[in-house]
Amino acid sequence: MIFPTHKEKSKYNRTMKGLFKSKPRTPADLVRQTRDLLIYLDSNDAPKKSTTKLNFKMAQLCKLLRDMKLVLYGNSESDPVAEACAQLTKEFFKEDTLRPLINFLPKLNLEARKDATQVVANLQRQPVRSQLIASDYLAANGDLMDLLVSGYEDPGMALHYGGMLRECIRHQVIARYVLRSEHMKKFFDYIQLPNFDIAADAAATFKELLTRHKSTAAEFLSSNFDWFFAEYNSRLLQSTNYITRRQAVKLLGDILLDRSNSAVMVRYVSSKDNLRLLMNLLRESSKSIQIEAFHVFKLFVANQKKPPEIISILIANKSKLLRLLQELNIDKENEQFDADKAQVIREIFSLDAKDHQ
Template sequence: MKGLFKSKPRTPVDMVRQTRDLLIYADRSPDSRESKREEKMAELCKNIRELKSILYGNSESEPVSEACAQLTQEFFRENTLRLLITCLPKLNLEARKDATQVVANLQRQQVHSRLIASDYLEANLDLMDILIAGYENTDMALHYGAMLRECIRHQTVARHVLESEHMKKFYDYIQLPNFDIAADAAATFKELLTRHKSTVAEFLSKNYDWFFAEYNSKLLESTNYITRRQAIKV
């Protein structure tokens, strides 16, 4: 008899909705009972792992395009991406890695031949502020940096970052004493300056003087050998 009452397997849409609810809980419930919170956070981490499995497949099966499309559509229908980014510091290390891979994959998922991540980010460009500021947090820098590089695959996002005050911060981030974070910032800086050639050309035509003055004085003429190497690679 027990088999008759098995719960139906969750659809990708169900999983995104449940993940969103758990993220809302994580975002708003710092003072809830410890045991309940631990249980909810464990469930959230498990859900993120399952979302990753749908998008990337696993050892037993390849990703199914229809499931990926449903997941992607639901993910960007509401603010799940924003919640995932803002709640990332509250997740454990493995869940952060999974979340980073989920965000990366979603940037490439097409629904009806459209990259809906691009549309969402164009309407939520302030998320780039969070990702870029992540370089100032040792625990979050590499996760947010990886997400940022995937987001700037979209030309509108790259243009926003190039034209923002954040560009000047990269000169400081590339000189950070933590080698891994400095290298990650340099990789993002390079991506910004090489991926979308027409946007970069437009940016440099407007900002040539200050950009190269900073580039030369802070990076190419740095007393730090590693910083100089990073600058030459760009």
């Protein structure tokens, strides 16, 4: 009997391994299998299956999400391939995979949720034939934004849904959808949630909605001026939470100083109630809040068409304001701030009751 040599055995083993080696999955395979598993695991029949089988399917789904992330982000050994990214993106939105993924997200483990969030985020930026097809898909499925915004109400899911939401509103059509929805009123609650991380995430999304797409944000602020700034003033600028007040006055400055919002700015600085609120913020013990409040307060003073009631308030508080402004300094040397402050002081100093009677 002739026994095979070690070399022949090795060759045989390599041949057999080659025969049974699984074929690498294409991006289209990854998307199709992911969607099938999501639908299967979320179906009414799933609980009737054995725990062992369900765990196996869940492990498969988690691996598929990791594999999709690998295609989109690459790793330390290889960079993502544009063609593969485009194929995965095309299949993902063509097969309507985002909806079941969002719905099933709470049932995934933490690592899989992170992978899914990163996949969804990346897909928003992936071009297919120079087109961001994610934008078209989301425009046709706006109700998914309703799910993502409401996700802030679930402490376990808020950061994942919030991360997805911010990437989706990179698309102007989606930002417009959220701004025009009733959801905008919810952000005044979300920003003040007791969980600091969730409140900060909601604040980041709120800021993105109001600053990323200039024309869309300006349209929203103009159309919703009364209720929006009433809520903003009472709930954010006068919040008992220091961080909320500081972030709110900073964002208010960013909004009003943006050229796109010039009409909104003039309207805001023509209100005596708004002026009184900013004057109170100027008196805060926090230097940060004082500085940010100054950047808004100077707009009231610089307005060349100040209403009589604004002038009256400035004159009535002239000495207090001049003293407060003289003492207001920032730690680092800042020529622009010093110049602005000097100009505001000159403007207030020159106001004379006799000239405005």
